[in-house]
Amino acid sequence: MRLELEKRAETSKRMSVLSPLIAIALTGISVTLMFIALGVAPLAGLHAFFVEPLTSVWSWEELLVKAGPLVLIAVGLSVCFLSNTWNIGAEGQFTMGAIFGSVIPVLYFDFTSAWALPLMILMGALGGMVWAAIPALLRTKFNTNEILVSLMLVYVAQYLLDFLVRGPWRDPDGFNFPESRLFDAAHVLPKFGDGRLHLGIALAVVAVLLIWFLLAKSLKGFEIKVIGQAPRAGRFAGFSQNRTIWFGFLLSGAFAGIAGLSEVSGAIEQLTPVISPGYGFTAIIVAFLGRLNPIGIVFAGLLLGLSYLGGEAAQVSVGISNKMTNVFQGMLLFYVLACDILILYRLRLVRSAPAKEAS
Amino acid sequence: MASGTELIRAKGISKRFGETLANDNVDLCLNKGEIHALLGENGAGKSTLVKILYGALEPGGGSLHWKGNLVKVANPAAARKLGIGMVFQHFSLFEALSVAENIALALPKSVPLKQLCADIIEVSGKYGLPLDPTAIVADLPVGIRQRIEIVRCLLQEPDLLIMDEPTSVLTPLEAEDLFKTLTRLADEGCAILYISHRLEEVQRICHRATIMRHGKVVGACDPAKETAASLAQLMVGGDVHAVDAGAQAMPGKALLQLTDLNHAGEGAFAVALESINLSLHAGEVLAIAGIAGNGQGELFDVISGEVKTKAAYDINLLGVPVGRRSINDRRRLGAAFVPEERLGHGAAPDLPLSENVILTRHASDKDLVRAGLLSRGAALRSERRLAAQYDVRMAHENPEARALSGGNLQKFIVGRELDRSPRVLVINQPTWGVDAGAAALIRQALIDLARSGAAVLVISQDLDEIYEVADKIAVISRGQLSEPAPKDSMNREQIGLLMAGLGEAKQAKAGKGH
16 A cells, blocks of 8 residues: 555645645644653643744734734745746845945934935845845856855845944944944834834735735736746747846845845844844745745744744743744745645555566 | 577557557567668657667557567666667766766666776777767767767667667768668677668668558568658658648738748757748648658747847748747737647646636737736636637636647647637647547638638648648758648658658768768
């Protein structure tokens, strides 16, 4: 008796919805086993990781603060991934967006007009786009591998940030700490609620609606999907693969850049050597868990946002390392990609062994 | 030639792929030391048969005797163990590795590399196929790469060597060396099954020939005793179908003109197009015959505009020089295109049919896209109309393209273009792999379109089809196109000769050397 994968005649609509849920269930089982291995009562562990962070209004707001950049980056990446272009460097574009967006608050801190914030957001988008343009250019001109180029540029961006906050952009009144000056009130995104909730979450919602409209309604969205699924048919339709690569990279770069600017201007309010707990990488998981669908990405962003809070909560209440967050995210991506096979194939139990062939 | 002793006998071999019977009760017998040609058009079932002999495909029925014993060849490794070697048309070599390393990978037992190098030099020298075992494959030309494959087979001392169109990648001089090697091998008692459709070669080196057509063996002969013409006739079939094409109106003005069109191919296996001239008139169906891989795909791509040519004036469509214009510009002028590959080129497999309507009509059909936004309703209405009009059968409303059978998908794709009432239609292999009913419907539609005043260009490998639909016939061979001539003035023999390369300027020159 053995298991066999049998190709389906058509994409299974039911499995498109179910496969991420199966992946989440399998991840839950694996996390439970890990808790047992670590000597933590599994129920207490799961409670600390997934439920505790949702028991106060403050932490709900904190969840949105974490989910905002994840969703914003992930919807941009989904456009890239749908067109079969692999931008793995959103973390770097996030960092460059933060750096470009901080030019006004750090260097021109006297410029406090109402135009300052919109300009900063534009600069953030520009920073992400500039960084994303490098892999796009190298890919379309020289056919380099965009996965490697975009990924390597993450580290370049992070070292550039590190250099700036330790060198030229260091706060003159900051007792030599590697930090920029604190942003002026005019350079901080408007806040809501009583926690740290800021305008960034609204930008994420706008981005979700925009991309949903683009993909569901427009010819451009159709072009992106065709190029991704069947490049030869795309060429036959008169669509250009290079144009689609540029579009995907610039769009996802702009969104990641805005997310970076929102993080420093909305949450941190200054530049520090580390400004992200890996949002740009986690957003890749969010995009796939959301099945590259803007609405799915909202839910996926909330779950992955929760994993950041859960890791911290579990460290405090049951005393396990907050590295649990990374393990959870990694397993989730693994299961999501594995379960995707169920959409095009069905599992079948084959009872008899194949007849032995004599030679 | 040590003849007489039977080496391999295949009896009643059958193999079915979906709706098509690729091998239908095929018999084949080879003697020791014999060079045996397997002749046939593309799709005749030659490759299927040899893959079965080599264990790469499982036969649907029939038996195989090797040196008198009934055997079952489960896989290529088993075939090699018996003493059957095969050189494929497309090589499987690791470019970054050396010649010796590549050969070592294919050997059943591990041999010390030093020993192997010595063996390679000995064997390759003996058969006139000099090889440097330390050379890196990436640096070697195609002809030498083929030598590696051959030497790889010879090292295992085969009794039967199968070669799939070996000269298709060789220059005439390289081919000459290969013939010497093959003759030498045969003299030593090794049988060679030689697949080709180049009649000249077959006549020169082969002792016997088996001819296949539409999956069946249609004849066997001694090629030396036949003329190229009689072989060609056997290969493409002599039976002429009754044509029900209706009378051709007086040919109208030229709607598509190719003038001295040259185009270098992209990639290693592409065919370059050389000074192609063609004039396609309103009201006529012009068919381009030829064996697969002689530049048909490349020609289709430049006419459709998927690939642009260097000069604008070498392609004139409806009075407009379009060599540098995009495919959608050409569609807007009134042209329509149907490529050879249905899934992945003519249609996106994972998209529903309604979105596949948008695929080729988004630029020319104003109802489908308004201000950059898709009108799914209009697309769905078009899809329903096409399905009804062209008899596209499907399990449920608006399925994904890949769920349709080949014939139904082709009816949809052809219908999608005909529905636009194009003034010029270019179609590559209109009924390849399509069931008889769908094929008849499509062919009739092509004729009807031409009779209504449009110009139709059909690229096809199927001579029966060409005789059924065409008013004029031209033949493409290694990127060169023969002068189109009225159907009545071309018989199958002439077409067969042109297809086999006898009309090429280059081929004639190369032949004079001997």
